[in-house]
Amino acid sequence: MIRTLTLLSLLSLSLASLPLHATSGAENAKISFDRDIRPILSENCFSCHGFDEKSREADLRLDTYSGSVDESGVIVPGDDSSSSLVDRLLSTDDDEVMPPPETGHKLTSEQIEKIRQWIAEGAEYQTHWAFVQPVRVEPPAIQNVSHPIDRFIQAELASKSVSASALANPATLIRRVSLDLTGLPPTIEQITEFEKAMAIGPDEAYELLVDRLLASPHYGERWARWWLDQARYADSNGYSIDAPREIWKFRDWVVDALNRDMPFDQFTIEQLAGDLLPQATESQKIATGFHRNTQINQEGGIDPEQFRIDSVFDRVATTGTVWLGLTVGCAQCHDHKFDPIKQKEFYQLFAFLNNQDEPTLKVFPSDVDAASLMGEKKQVEKDLQSLVDQHSKALADWESDLNDETKSSLSKETLKAIEVAKEKRKLSHQLILLEASQLLGEGSTIMRWQDRIAAIEKELGRGTSTMVLSEKSEPRKTTVFIKGDFTRPADEVQPNTPSILHPFEPQSQSPNRLDLARWIVASENPLTSRVIVNRVWQQYFGRGLVETDSDFGLQGSSPTHPELLDWLAIEFRESKWSLKELHRLIVTSHTYRQSSNARSELNDQDPLNLLLGRQNRLRLDAEIVRDVALVASGLFSPEIGGPPVYPPIPDGVMGLGQTNRKWNASTGNDRYRRGLYTFVFRATPPPSLNVFDAPDGQSSCTRRIRSNTPLQALTLLNDTGFYEFAQSLEKHIEKDGVEAAFQRCTSRRPTEEELALLNQLDTLGVARALLNLDETINRE
Amino acid sequence: MRSETHTLLESTRRHFFSQCSMGIGSIALASLLAESKLGAAPTGPMTNPLEPRVAHFPAKAKNVIFLFMAGGPSQLETFDYKPKLNELSGKPIPESFVEGKRFAFMSSSHRTDLLGFRPTFKQYGANGTWVSDYLPHTAEIVDDLSIVKTCSTDLFNHAPAKLFMNTGTGQFGRPSLGAWTTYGLGSECDNLPGFVVLQSGPRGPRGGAIHWSSGVLPTTYQGVPLRNQGDPILNLSTPDSVTAHQQRQLVDTLRELNLKRLAETGDQEIGTRINAYEMAYRMQSSAPELMNTSDESVETLDLYGIKDANESSYARNCLLARRLVERGVRFVQLYHTNWDHHGGPTENLETHLPAICKEIDKSTAGLIRDLKQRGLLNETLVIWGGEFGRTPMGEVRESTGRNHHIDAFTMWFAGGGFKPGTVYGETDEFGFSPIDKPCHVRDIHATILHQLGLDHEKLSVRFQGLDVKLTGVEKAHVLKELVG
Helix, strand or coil: CCCCCCCCHHHHHHHHCCCCCCCCCHHHCCCCHHHHHHHHHHHHCHHHHCCCCCCCCCCCCCCCHHHHHHHCCCCCCCCHHHCHHHHHHHCCCCCCCCCCHHHCCCCCHHHHHHHHHHHHCCCCCCCCHHHCCCCCCCCCCECCECCHHHHHHHHHHHHCCCCCCCECCHHHHHHHHHHHHHCCCCCHHHHHHHHHHHHHCHHHHHHHHHHHHHHCHHHHHHHHHHHHHHCCCCCECCCCCCCECCCHHHHHHHHHHHHCCCCHHHHHHHHHHHHHCCCCCHHHHHHHHHHHCCCCCCCCCCCHHHHHHHHHHHHHHHHHHHHHCCCHHHHHCCCCCCCCCCHHHHHHHHHHCCCEECCEEEECCCCCCHHHHHHHHHHHHHHHHHHHHHCHHHHHHHHHCCCHHHHHCCCHHHHHHHHCCHHHCCHHHHHHHHHHHCCCCCCCCHHHHHHHHHHHHHHHCCCEEEECCEECCCCCCEEEEHHHCCCCEEEEECCCCCCCCCCCCCCCCCCCHHHHHHHHCCCCCCCHHHHHHHHHHHHHHCCCCCCCCCCCCCCCCCCCCHHHHHHHHHHHHHCCCCHHHHHHHHHCCHHHHECCCCCHHHHHHCCCCCCCCCCCCEECCHHHHHHHHHHHCCCCCCCCCCCCECCCCCCCHHHHCCCCCCCCCCCHHHHHCCHHHECCCCCCCCHHHHCCCCCCCCCCCCCCCCCCCHHHHHHHHHCHHHHHHHHHHHHHHHHHCHHHHHHHHHCCCCCHHHHHHHCCCCHHHHHHHHHHCCCCCEEC | CHHHHHHHHHHHHHHHHHHCCCCCCCHHHHHHHHHCCCCCCCCCCCCCCCCCCCCCCCCCCCEEEEEEECCCCCCCCCCCCCHHHHHCCCCECCHHHHCCCCCCCCCCCEEEEECCCCCCEEEECCCCEEEECCCHHHHHCHHHEEEEEEEECCCCCHHHHHHHHHHCCCCCCCCCHHHHHHHHHCCCCCCCCCEEEEEECCCCCCCHHHHHCCCCCCHHHCCEECCCCCCCCCCCCCCCCCCHHHHHHHHHHHHHHHHHHHHHHCCCHHHHHHHHHHHHHHHHHHHHHHHCHHHCCHHHHHHHCCCCCCCCCHHHHHHHHHHHHHCCCCEEEEEECCCCCCCECCECCCCHHHHHHHHHHHHHHHHHHHHHHCCCHHHEEEEEECCCEEEEEEEECCCEEEEEECCCEEEEEECCCCCCCEEECEECCCCCCEEECCEEHHHHHHHHHHHCCCCCCCCEEEECCEEEECCCCCCCCCCHHHHC
16 A cells, blocks of 8 residues: 655654764764755755756755855855855845745754854765765674674664663564564474574574575565565556456566575566566566556546556656665656756656567466477368368368258258358368268368367466566657656657766667666666665664665665665675575674563663664564464465465455456465465455555555554454454364464463463454454564 | 563553543654644654644634545536537537647547537526536535536546546555545544545446555555445454454453553554554444434435435435534545446436436435534535536537546535635636636645645655655645635
């Protein structure tokens, strides 16, 4: 449901009051443009005095040194009292004061003081941190701490005189890391074994556990969902008609690529331009489904070009958000207000994504040799056709000799074939007649050959369609659209990348998507590796090192730990873009493994836990809420991949869209598959997932909201699916007792008090209570 | 440590049972609200994400009922009286009107010949407002209505245009008007959702859930469909084999267990969850109570034109809308399909338009009268309209129809501080374009929020570096003349 969010930009506000690189005697610390000044100017000034020429007032720009110093002189470096900017900020005259009162913006005296100090110190501008290549800094040396992540984190904690929290207990730890890496809770046996191993050698036990989880095929499922959110994956066309579509092969491609730990650069290239790789494989073509996850408007009376262009807009914006962490979509109608991206540059990116056809690809199971089957079918048909041709004269004679009497002895099928006009007869008709005419004598092989064709067709029918991109041989002409309106084309543009970033050096004369993809994963790109490690980090701590995970631009928040972010970004790239290694690196840190319990002294110092003196307690993602209940109740079907399934949903849900789509609840194992496999109609998303904030594929979602609502309570209490899980858990309670069931849900043993409370309920009540526990749907 | 936990547990329990009815809350939401530049962000811990909040300035309207006529009702057969259209019926519209314009069905049935209208128009009310005889009951209440004849929108296909009317943009993923309203104001009802969606007619609105989406806001604010069949709210009923007593016992036990976890972990979100279970439990009885209209008098049922108290109809939905705002629910949206009169076999101007007008006319007027007689109309804003209007030109299909039209269409407002008995704006001789006082969808949004005490420039949420607002980036105007 929810796109990328930056809800807690309160966090970014409090960053200003929480300088993370403060030296002692903060009041004397040198002002940093990047950290202290740009956020103030960007928030309050740049929309009129920034990058966008068209909305620039008084011909004044404050986003560059030359603009504010050389061209306008509103800033005199080193002399704040002569800088008219300061006068305007301080003015009490409504006509003079900046920003103008009607904008609703106003600087605090503290902010003005900062600007004054910055000017006094020479008004030095810096390039925005995210547009500069990351630099590897040696992790600070901390006694007895070896893990590089912990060294960065604990250095900051130490500077605030707070300590990290103790390790979480083994039960919490195995549940946490199992859910984070595979989206499934550990079994009681796994917990017991882990607890034993921890008693002997904690580090070794934990490392083995991480190895096991990363090797599990469920790892790919869990992290595929993370990626599919960003890919705006769903199983229908959206808009009003919202017809079902087949693109789950793309979903399975993602699961498989992650399980094989495909390097992220290759992962990127195949999805953006797999079809353009030399001798592109079927798998590489399937990967291009990434950008086919846009919606298709099938309502009557539309101009298809309008909606094709809308989907290209979406592809440009999504590429920018997902890989660059930039809001390039803002430049669709005008130059970007805050970031140095011109409208023309938006359309230069658009030009890469404007030259595609949007076909479907037929994909066959590995045991179907489609090429040879199709070849064989062709040959058989050819042979049969020549057989028919050889006898065409005789056959015609036979037919014209037929009278009512002889006709009555013919089969229905034959009569039907006779009724088809001669020029419209297909091979199958002709063969029926040839057989009926007995021209070939008894025991002809025609029928055997026809059976063979039918068998081949059945085999080929096992194929699945999936939506892909393919490049047009003649590129479309791309122009700027005035105000983003496709009926108002302006100057023609050629494919190119934004000039603020690293240079674009295409391998061919006419650059295409493949060049764009390679540019994105080039080692000079300052953004992509940072953006991706940040988004992975966000999964583990509920918040990225950069709060605004999809806006690394000027309006985005500064990183809480810039050196750690850079270190991770470089490490990721240099570890051959291995996501598994990145996961291993993070989850083996003490920072990840520490307890998430609140500590009052820590809470006073750092109420939002920006410094990570403890872990964060996080509500599980919608699909995992389901998966945990499935596993706890013993119903879980571990099958991986395949067409989406239809677990039961309440009656009438599908009637909420224009078309009342069928939802025949799956039976057997398909009823108990992971949430990842539930069919998602965009117009009528499955309620039990939607209510826990699963995105509905309307647009790219890089960070889910975690809401906490009464409808969630109703779902867990009363939904048919969850009730069925409770009934199954009830049986386990009858067999193994309440304690074991508690452990199935939370991975820990209940206290005496908890047991006493639960024992007041009947067995089904206990099962329902356990599946409804806040702890069951959280990871601590 | 033991004693610290114990104290926290005790104080939390005390807090629950003595100090607040709504429970304790959510850091995430508190910070969300602090971020949102609302008039009065709560300073203490958030008690409930839907707790009523103080608006930016004093409000004229407390609640909203939006009667969404899905498909795009024709203004030319209802409120925008254009005699010239009958005079010139069959003649081409002058080229100057349509030059450079784009329409739906451009490549098939779209035509440029003017089409006359069938109904008879008469003047009603103190100001002699023109209304067609398709809407006799509405005609009798024109003195309570503010009719805006110059509404315009940007998009001319159904799903995108509906999205635009609801979220202020054709882009996916933005919050709808109802979500913005509950986000800005919370809800005064603590046992029903703050934003409720009702539906009637042959099919759901095109696009479905995106129209009542919370977009970039938490799902707390999304519209909750209230259904006339099965559970009124999904999963409202306790499973068949579970008694009410068992359900209560379960919720009580859960609270105790969750409180222990709260004491152990110090995670305030657990408080919000406990609170959510309490509200869910209350909803289990309050929603059926809401739906049970047997306590309504025969006169009231007659007023709405309800024949059977249990029928599933627009009429009953209107009654439910009143019952909802009576209970303090902030935003109620009724969708009624299908107003898409192109002239196809089931959607023409001869038969189907008069029929659907009849379906909604009595109940709509009944709703206004009922709200008024109960003293609810001044604090409830009722909105009537669709995603766009229809062209003055006819369309050529099996029978008579009109194409989608975005340049001028009619909506009306009643109560909530809108000036009663006014007609706002004027269109040209064919009803094609505004010639006086144009009113874009974003102006409508700005005005609605204004009546609710919300400043459309301030009601925003930070998303991808932008302060996202309902009214978007272009300038929106509060229609001061219309609301005084």
